[in-house]
Amino acid sequence: MGSPWPERVWGLSVSVDAEARVRAAGPEPALAGVRRPVAAPALRPPGRAERSLKSFVRFLGRNLLREFRSIVAEPVRELVRRGLSGILIAILASAAVLSLHAVDQHRTGAVLVRLVSHVRGDIPLPLVLLRTPLSLFVPARDMPALPGIPVLFLGFALAQLVLGRRRTLVVACAVSLAGTLSARVMIAVGPRWWGLPPEAAHVVDTGASAAVVGLFAHIATVKRAPVLFFFAVTPTVIRSFEKPNLAGREHIVAITFAVVLGFLATRKPKKPAPVDTARPA
Template sequence: MAGEAGAWSLLVRAARFTGRTLRGEWHAVVVDPVRSLAHRGLSGLLLAFVAAFGVIFFHDLAQHPAGAAWVRRLGGVTADLPLWLSLLRTPVSLYVPALDLPVWAGITQLFLAFALAELVLGRARTLAVAYVTTLAGTLTARLMIHLGPGWWGFGLPADCGTVLDTGPSAAVVGLFTYLAVVRRAPVVFTLTGGSMVWESIAVPNLAGREHLVAVSAAIVLGLLRSRRLRLPYARENRPAPVPPPPAPPVPPAPEPRAPAVLPADPARARQCDGFRTSTGARTP
């Protein structure tokens, strides 16, 4: 009986913990962004619309031979490019759809990732996280190819340097992972990170490894952000000093009256004595 009661109590506590976690994640990932959207309007989805229309534009442009050449010149990133040229093309490569992925299926994920991130994080941090996670995957791929095969499966053969490395998938994965860390959303984190691990195992290609790197970079950024928010004396959370209230005005003290001094002149003294006598005072 005692064992059954303990197991039942443990099950109840686990159910309550799961319910609190899911309720908190629902408010953090759905309710709060919807409230922000209702307050800001469609202007809060600017990055999401720009990202979606950018991918659609470059996808349509790449359907023509001349357009495909221009798309490759502007946003085509490969590991065998010079580093400066790769860094220059990386921002545009976010809008160039990958060749082996369906563009219309990825636009929904792209729009949702940028919309949630912009509503929760703001535009500046959304762009920063998207670019840093994409750049981390691109630079790590160059390092893997430079190391060559081996290195306990970390290195890659040289022919991977010619693979076109474009698409917003690393940014999407990074944004979802960062949101899951800073908003404490374990379900979103499990779905995002678990799908990337499964992808890297099922299809061991360059894109799968870059997605894992993007997830790792987003975890590090999220943990740094969460730690900074928990610091008791963080500069951004430190309340501004409240000036002391002004002291009430002190009324001026009345000036003391000087005591009456009798004149030293005997004639004037007699006049004063006569005044006292006329008012009823006795003279000695």
Template sequence: MSILRPEVDRPGDDRAEKEPRAGARPRRGSGAGTRPRGERRTDGQTPAGTRARTRTRPGAGPRTGARPGAGAREGERAGPGVPEAARAGLPARIVAFAGRTLRGEWEGIVVDPLRRLRRRGPAALSLAFVACGGVIFFHAIAQRPAGATAVRILGGVQGDLPLWLALLRTPVSLYVPALDLPVWAGITQLFLAFALAELALGRARTLAVAYAATLAGTLTVRVLIAMGPDRWGVGLPPETAQVLDTGPSAAVVGLFTYLSVVRRAPIVFTLTGGSMVVESLAKPNLAGREHLIAVGAALVLGLLHGQGGRLRRLLPGVRASAQVRGSA
């Protein structure tokens, strides 16, 4: 008699050891002859009617708790520093990111406006044609002494003019070309800026952004002249007030900046703003200051784009808090 398994015959043992009938599925945990889960046989045989727990796949051994190579991968993750494979793929990821950014900017700033131009026709560029035609017209008139005087009276803006007169001449000064810049090179930039902005933003918003950028430069220059050249290094000397401040360059810079912010184009924004910074550092004159101011104004307007609903929701709360403070 064995200690591990007593040789005691119990009723029903012979029935439990018999083979199940064909087509019948054995029930688990039922019947007197079933063996409790977890109990092993000492004779190395698998009881009839039970399934082997070891599952095998074709061409692979039995599954265990650990996968081959898992420890190596865990060691690479936990190890200090970046793996060599990741360092080797870093330039490729940078190139891929730059490619995706360029493709997105090309789609948003060039391809989408061209699709609208194809749908709407040349009439969609009416504002761009009017802007270029106005610059050419005023440039042709200014070639004669009488015409130059008329252009100066209609659109000539200077820092020493009364404020009301400067504000009255500012809209016309958009079409008066600067005397120290080549007009035909500026017309190309003017047409591209107004055409892309008109197709992407609409005529009303294009005019608003262009005028806001120009007006911001005109008004801020007065503040810089009043500050003087010795105030924080950003002021302008008093003789700058007699320099003629005309031309659409501030509007062009403002439109490109606004488009780059609204269309999420960091490369165009960097090229536009970076060139203005370089220009202002290389030639610190009135035009350089105005271009930087135009970039800043367009940047603020671009960040506020689409925030009208949020501002309208905030205004009632601000008014209510002001009323509460006034009553207290």
């Protein structure tokens, strides 16, 4: 038998040579993974309701910003520029209401206030016209004077800053007088649809509520401010329909007349047609 030594030595030399070749060749390159294209998820186009909601939100944001500028930013800027003279009507109106209310608390003062400011449907029309300006600043009998001062001050102050002094006075007196005259017509019509019973002619018709709500309605119409109209005018309209008395009917007329004046003030004049000055041949 031959010795196994040469086989072991041979096998060892073969394995050593194989390992040397592997080390010389380096590690086997890794197989690159095959990338398969993955389709991107398809974007679902927005539905009709979603587009409408986005359009409404953009429209609401633009209008709220525009109304904030015209109702808040510009009046505040005007107040800073003009000072207290920019709200002089509001100061005088509030002082007049407080003064007449204090005078009306005494017996002699009450008689004087009644003679110079009380308006009713059973007194002659010329006397009504004379008493109407002062009747704006006499608190109504069924309403406390002090809680209404802030609203009166805000209404006249905003109106003077937005409309100017002269236009504020004209609109306030016009809408108040329109309500007073309409009350006389409704009393003459009688207790039918939109009429008033005869005893309404003896109700004292004073107070600045019709003028103030008319000023708010006029400003909201001129400045295209639906938010102001909703918060300052709509509650008065609702109360007027819930309680259809003399004051409620006058408030409806004053608001309607103020809105009409606002539309007339913002109506754009028609451009005249161009005149052909060329001489005929």
